[in-house]
Amino acid sequence: MFYYPPLKVMTDVPVGNHYGSFGVKRKYSYHCGVDLYCNKGDFVFAIESGIVTETNWFTGPKINLPWWNDTRCVCVESDTGVIVYGEMQEFCKIVVGTKVKRGESLGTVETVLKKDKGKPMTMLHVMLLTRGTKETDIPSWAHDTERPKGLLDPTLLLTQCRINYAFNAAFRPAIESLSNNYIA
Numbered sequence: 001m002f003y004y005p006p007l008k009v010m011t012d013v014p015v016g017n018h019y020g021s022f023g024v025k026r027k028y029s030y031h032c033g034v035d036l037y038c039n040k041g042d043f044v045f046a047i048e049s050g051i052v053t054e055t056n057w058f059t060g061p062k063i064n065l066p067w068w069n070d071t072r073c074v075c076v077e078s079d080t081g082v083i084v085y086g087e088m089q090e091f092c093k094i095v096v097g098t099k100v101k102r103g104e105s106l107g108t109v110e111t112v113l114k115k116d117k118g119k120p121m122t123m124l125h126v127m128l129l130t131r132g133t134k135e136t137d138i139p140s141w142a143h144d145t146e147r148p149k150g151l152l153d154p155t156l157l158l159t160q161c162r163i164n165y166a167f168n169a170a171f172r173p174a175i176e177s178l179s180n181n182y183i184a
C-alpha cells in the first residue's frame with residue numbers, strides 16, 4: 001500500500017536541527033512529532049487506512065496547556081503504527097471506532113500558536129506510535145532522557161508521502177495518458 005499525503009499541498013519534511021523536526025531540542029522538551037507547515041482550515045487526509053483509536057484534546061487551556069490554542073488530535077491505528085494527526089479539529093463523523101480509508105479527510109488544521117514570533121503558527125503535527133499505544137500514554141520527552149517507549153520517528157513515513165506527492169504531481173498525467181493508450 002502506498003502512503004497518501006496528509007495535506008493537499010504536501011510541504012517539505014523538516015529534518016536535522018530544523019525546529020519542526022522529530023527529536024529537535026526545544027525550550028522544555030524534545031519535539032515528539034514532525035511539523036508540516038500549512039494553513040488553518042486545510043483538510044487533513046488519512047495517510048493509511050485504519051481505525052480511529054482516539055480523538056483527544058491535544059493543546060490549549062482545556063488540557064492545561066494555556067500557552068497554546070485549543071487543538072485536537074485524531075489517532076488512526078493502521079499497518080505502520082498509530083498515526084497521530086495533531087493540532088487540528090476532526091469532523092463529527094470521526095469518532096473512536098470509525099474505519100477510515102487512505103486519503104479520507106479527517107478534519108481541518110487549527111492554528112496552534114498564539115503569538116507570532118516570526119515562525120509558522122499553523123501546522124499539522126504528525127506523530128507515529130507503535131501499534132497498541134495510546135497518545136495519552138506518551139509523556140512529554142524531557143531533556144536528557146531516552147525517547148518515550150512507544151514513540152517512533154515519523155520522518156521516513158512523511159518523506160515517502162512527500163515523494164508520492166511530488167511523483168504524482170509530475171508523472172500522474174503522463175502515466176494516465178500511457179494507460180489510456182493501452183486501453184485504446
Ligand SMILES: [Zn+2]
Pocket residue numbers: 031033034035125126
Ligand atoms: Zn509539533
